[in-house]
Amino acid sequence: MDLDRISKDQVCEDFHQAEEARRERTASFSSTRRGLLATASLGLVSWMANKSALAQVKISEEKQKGEKNDHTLVVVFLRGGADGLNMVVPYEDDHYHRARPNLRMFGPKDKGAAAARKVLKIDDRFGFHPALADFHKLYEDGRLGLLHACGSGDGSRSHFEAMATMERGQWNPAEPVASGWLGRWLTEDRALDKPNPLQAVAWGDTLPDMLRGAPQAISIASMAEFKLDLPEDLQKELRKMYGQGSDEMSLAGGTTFELLDRLESIDFKTAQPENGVTYPDTGLGKGLKEVATLIRAGLGLEVACLDHGVWDTHVAQGADIGWQPLLMTELSQAIGAFTKDLGKKLDNVTVVVMTEFGRRLGENNGLGTDHGRASVFFAIGGKVKGGKVYGTWPGLDPKNLDEVGDMKVTNDYRVALAEILRQEMGAKKLPFNNPQGLYGFYGT
Amino acid sequence: MEVSRRKVLQSGLGIGAAIGLGNALSGCGAVTARMVAPRREVELPELKRSPEIAFLDRTSFGSTDADLKRYREEGKEATIKRLLAANEEEPIALTAMLHKFDVLRMESVELFDLPKARVVDQLQAAAIVRATYSTNQLQERMVDFWSNHFNVFALKGDGAFYKGRQEQDSVRKHAMGNFRDLLASVSESVSMITYLDSDRNEKGKPNENFAREILELHTLGVDGGYTQKDIQEVARCFSGWMVETRHFRPKGEFRFEIEKHDQGEKLVLGKKIPAGFGLEDVVGSTDEHRDHPGGVYDILAAHPATARHLARKLVAWFAGGRDEALEKQVAASYLKSKGDIRATIRPILESDFLVSGPPRVRRPFEFLVASLRRANAQTAGDGPLQEHLRSMGQAMYEWPMPDGYPIDARSWAGSMVPRWKFAHALASDAIRGTNVHLADLTLPTDFLASAKPEVRLAAYLSAPEFQWI
Numbered sequence: 001m002d003l004d005r006i007s008k009d010q011v012c013e014d015f016h017q018a019e020e021a022r023r024e025r026t027a028s029f030s031s032t033r034r035g036l037l038a039t040a041s042l043g044l045v046s047w048m049a050n051k052s053a054l055a056q057v058k059i060s061e062e063k064q065k066g067e068k069n070d071h072t073l074v075v076v077f078l079r080g081g082a083d084g085l086n087m088v089v090p091y092e093d094d095h096y097h098r099a100r101p102n103l104r105m106f107g108p109k110d111k112g113a114a115a116a117r118k119v120l121k122i123d124d125r126f127g128f129h130p131a132l133a134d135f136h137k138l139y140e141d142g143r144l145g146l147l148h149a150c151g152s153g154d155g156s157r158s159h160f161e162a163m164a165t166m167e168r169g170q171w172n173p174a175e176p177v178a179s180g181w182l183g184r185w186l187t188e189d190r191a192l193d194k195p196n197p198l199q200a201v202a203w204g205d206t207l208p209d210m211l212r213g214a215p216q217a218i219s220i221a222s223m224a225e226f227k228l229d230l231p232e233d234l235q236k237e238l239r240k241m242y243g244q245g246s247d248e249m250s251l252a253g254g255t256t257f258e259l260l261d262r263l264e265s266i267d268f269k270t271a272q273p274e275n276g277v278t279y280p281d282t283g284l285g286k287g288l289k290e291v292a293t294l295i296r297a298g299l300g301l302e303v304a305c306l307d308h309g310v311w312d313t314h315v316a317q318g319a320d321i322g323w324q325p326l327l328m329t330e331l332s333q334a335i336g337a338f339t340k341d342l343g344k345k346l347d348n349v350t351v352v353v354m355t356e357f358g359r360r361l362g363e364n365n366g367l368g369t370d371h372g373r374a375s376v377f378f379a380i381g382g383k384v385k386g387g388k389v390y391g392t393w394p395g396l397d398p399k400n401l402d403e404v405g406d407m408k409v410t411n412d413y414r415v416a417l418a419e420i421l422r423q424e425m426g427a428k429k430l431p432f433n434n435p436q437g438l439y440g441f442y443g444t
Numbered sequence: 445m446e447v448s449r450r451k452v453l454q455s456g457l458g459i460g461a462a463i464g465l466g467n468a469l470s471g472c473g474a475v476t477a478r479m480v481a482p483r484r485e486v487e488l489p490e491l492k493r494s495p496e497i498a499f500l501d502r503t504s505f506g507s508t509d510a511d512l513k514r515y516r517e518e519g520k521e522a523t524i525k526r527l528l529a530a531n532e533e534e535p536i537a538l539t540a541m542l543h544k545f546d547v548l549r550m551e552s553v554e555l556f557d558l559p560k561a562r563v564v565d566q567l568q569a570a571a572i573v574r575a576t577y578s579t580n581q582l583q584e585r586m587v588d589f590w591s592n593h594f595n596v597f598a599l600k601g602d603g604a605f606y607k608g609r610q611e612q613d614s615v616r617k618h619a620m621g622n623f624r625d626l627l628a629s630v631s632e633s634v635s636m637i638t639y640l641d642s643d644r645n646e647k648g649k650p651n652e653n654f655a656r657e658i659l660e661l662h663t664l665g666v667d668g669g670y671t672q673k674d675i676q677e678v679a680r681c682f683s684g685w686m687v688e689t690r691h692f693r694p695k696g697e698f699r700f701e702i703e704k705h706d707q708g709e710k711l712v713l714g715k716k717i718p719a720g721f722g723l724e725d726v727v728g729s730t731d732e733h734r735d736h737p738g739g740v741y742d743i744l745a746a747h748p749a750t751a752r753h754l755a756r757k758l759v760a761w762f763a764g765g766r767d768e769a770l771e772k773q774v775a776a777s778y779l780k781s782k783g784d785i786r787a788t789i790r791p792i793l794e795s796d797f798l799v800s801g802p803p804r805v806r807r808p809f810e811f812l813v814a815s816l817r818r819a820n821a822q823t824a825g826d827g828p829l830q831e832h833l834r835s836m837g838q839a840m841y842e843w844p845m846p847d848g849y850p851i852d853a854r855s856w857a858g859s860m861v862p863r864w865k866f867a868h869a870l871a872s873d874a875i876r877g878t879n880v881h882l883a884d885l886t887l888p889t890d891f892l893a894s895a896k897p898e899v900r901l902a903a904y905l906s907a908p909e910f911q912w913i
Contacts, residue, residue: 164844209844228861230902231868233895234903237903238864238903238906241903241908242860244908245908247803247908247912248805248853248854248857249857249908249911250908252857252860256860256861
């Protein structure tokens with residue numbers, strides 16, 4: 001894409017309009033969807049890529065046998081492009097300080113700096129923003145590993161393109177792929193002989209693109225509100241009708257009732273977290289609490305997707321006070337609570353925290369930053385060999401920046417995801433097109 | 445060579461006559477909906493489909509008892525002829541209803557004054573009432589087919605403001621016409637230009653997005669035998685296309701900049717396009733002294749791979765699966781008629797495979813419209829009805845990828861609850877702005893005979909059988 005023709009305003013407009021439309025939709029839904037809401041969704045497979053499905057009405061014979069998997073992958077996507085440089089701060093780099101006179105954070109031992117502006121030390125190069133205190137704790141406990149300067153090959157700096165690229169598991173947007181990376185993985189590697197309606201769940205109003213193509217995936221705004229509030233007599237007739245046929249729709253209907261019945265055994269409204277944890281009262285906090293409840297219930301949840309944001313901090317990003325510290329606090333506290341709540345069960349869970357792109361090294365005139373390229377990627381879990389900064393750090397020397405002045409992407413997000421799918425989820429067939437390398441999040 | 449962008453709304457029949465009526469009824473959607481679907485006694489057939497109903501369900505947005513009666517009177521041959529002609533007069537109340545939608549009347553530049561939410565709302569409503577009440581049902585099915593074949597994502601950027609014109613002036617206008625004209629018209633629509641970045645494709649700074657999709661999705665198909673070099677050459681042919689963004693000019697109009705166009709010689713699928721052309725690269729040259737008259741549109745539309753690709757998609761669209769002999773026949777008919785869409789689909793309508801082909805799932809839009817038609821519902825396609833369509837997963841023009849909403853069952857099977865919820869809401873007359881009259885409906889006598897009337901209708905529409913055609 002031709003960069004100099006896309007103004008900042010234009011790309012942001014795309015994103016904000018899409019966001020606006022999403023919010024409008026959400027608002028207009030609430031009246032009818034509240035309380036039942038198995039909305040959307042579905043494995044949405046491009047039919048061109050799935051020719052065999054056209055001739056197949058019965059699906060039972062094409063399902064592969066899947067082994068039972070009691071591992072869970074939780075993907076938290078920071079929407080809007082999170083500024084990795086102020087999350088994991090290269091506090092020893094003079095270029096960082098020069099480029100961000102107002103937004104910079106200081107080293108842990110910096111004498112002239114206020115306490116709130118000092119990072120939590122990782123090593124001699126990096127420190128966590130203090131709003132990521134729970135991340136720092138997880139790092140010190142050896143359960144959080146991170147990859148800096150991470151991203152995709154998409155240089156459009158458009159939210160739309162960058163998200164589409166990453167959610168489809170591509171390096172650049174030109175690769176002809178319609179399904180999402182998780183959708184492909186679930187279809188090609190994890191198809192179950194007996195469908196599990198809780199195999200992949202997205203918390204939100206719509207199915208994220210990364211789950212497109214999944215054999216069964218649902219998006220649910222809130223488990224607590226997922227109910228089929230139809231009259232009893234109608235439900236009875238529907239159960240009868242959908243218990244008979246072997247066509248895909250009959251089977252799907254049967255699966256839906258099974259899901260409703262399974263969830264009936266859990267009262268999400270009164271379910272209490274363990275280990276004395278209190279989740280923050282935020283969307284992410286509530287969602288992760290339900291994820292933990294499902295994991296504890298052992299209902300076969302393999303993939304959970306949650307969104308957080310909007311991290312599009314063009315203005316009022318702030319250093320210690322501003323939008324970004326607020327978002328970081330939300331993120332850190334919610335994930336901190338989740339990991340404590342799960343306790344020993346965290347051994348079978350990996351949480352991925354990722355974003356579509358990072359932000360410009362140089363701050364702008366509005367105490368914010370514009371769209372950039374590389375950002376930071378976190379892997380958190382009981383088996384993750386944390387306490388380490390993985391990958392190659394390109395540094396912020398102007399000669400190492402790209403032509404726009406952004407930190408270069410030196411680490412491929414797909415390599416990290418591939419590793420997590422293999423090591424945590426036991427993946428045999430990966431949904432990515434030949435990413436090379438290994439970071440060693442779980443050792444080598 | 446002029447690529448005309450400003451076309452007055454013409455495709456709705458009897459628009460002129462309807463304007464008076466539309467004005468007389470303006471602001472009174474309920475009255476119009478009642479007029480377009482007057483109350484009458486309606487008999488719902490068995491869920492297990494007869495061949496007659498299968499034929500009608502596959503050539504329309506869902507058969508009604510009136511359709512069946514007419515089919516029995518006319519016979520199959522005359523029905524096919526009538527469906528293909530697509531020149532039945534539309535109900536005047538439908539035309540009046542459509543007249544109220546700004547998105548069908550106004551140019552993009554005027555639409556920009558409206559809130560985007562209203563534009564999106566009108567796009568959805570117009571699609572719903574057309575599909576539900578149009579007399580020319582086969583044409584509407586083709587509109588749905590082409591609208592997905594040439595998919596655009598209306599929520600990208602200003603897409604919502606452009607989609608209405610394209611649906612009207614390109615897709616519907618040519619839905620039963622000639623494929624080459626349809627291809628040209630859609631490619632030149634601002635809706636497509638902005639969706640696939642044709643406006644970011646300049647000499648020396650190519651963007652191959654549109655070129656790839658026109659080959660892969662719109663014409664030859666992914667296995668159509670083109671190369672990366674062909675994609676690059678096609679991109680060069682489309683270079684210099686712009687959308688007007690300058691001040692004091694009509695925002696959102698097509699604009700061609702010859703300075704940004706690559707005027708060098710091109711070779712597309714082995715066919716030479718001489719140097720010095722502008723828009724002639726794609727539309728062809730009318731200058732008889734030039735050595736090659738055909739442009740990209742002609743080259744792609746006339747390609748045998750395009751015939752095969754379209755044949756396969758059309759057979760699957762109507763008949764639910766693959767039949768190689770029929771596909772060959774359809775492809776041959778396409779080539780022989782030089783892209784005449786009526787001639788292309790005729791063999792499908794005449795084939796036994798249309799009825800005997802495997803079941804194909806009703807996508808949410810088809811399911812919603814079929815339910816409305818089967819129950820003789822009265823609707824102006826308002827917001828509360830649209831919410832149901834959205835929650836079922838198929839808000840119109842909101843599939844983000846260029847390949848269009850899928851038609852395979854698995855893609856839709858994850859979302860049963862919203863279908864049941866819609867059927868129940870419709871049967872209980874609980875969708876604001878959409879009405880059914882249970883007293884008018886007679887269901888098959890042995891279908892849940894003892895249940896309450898609204899439960900019977902909800903269960904009928906929710907039944908697995910009704911999810912398929």
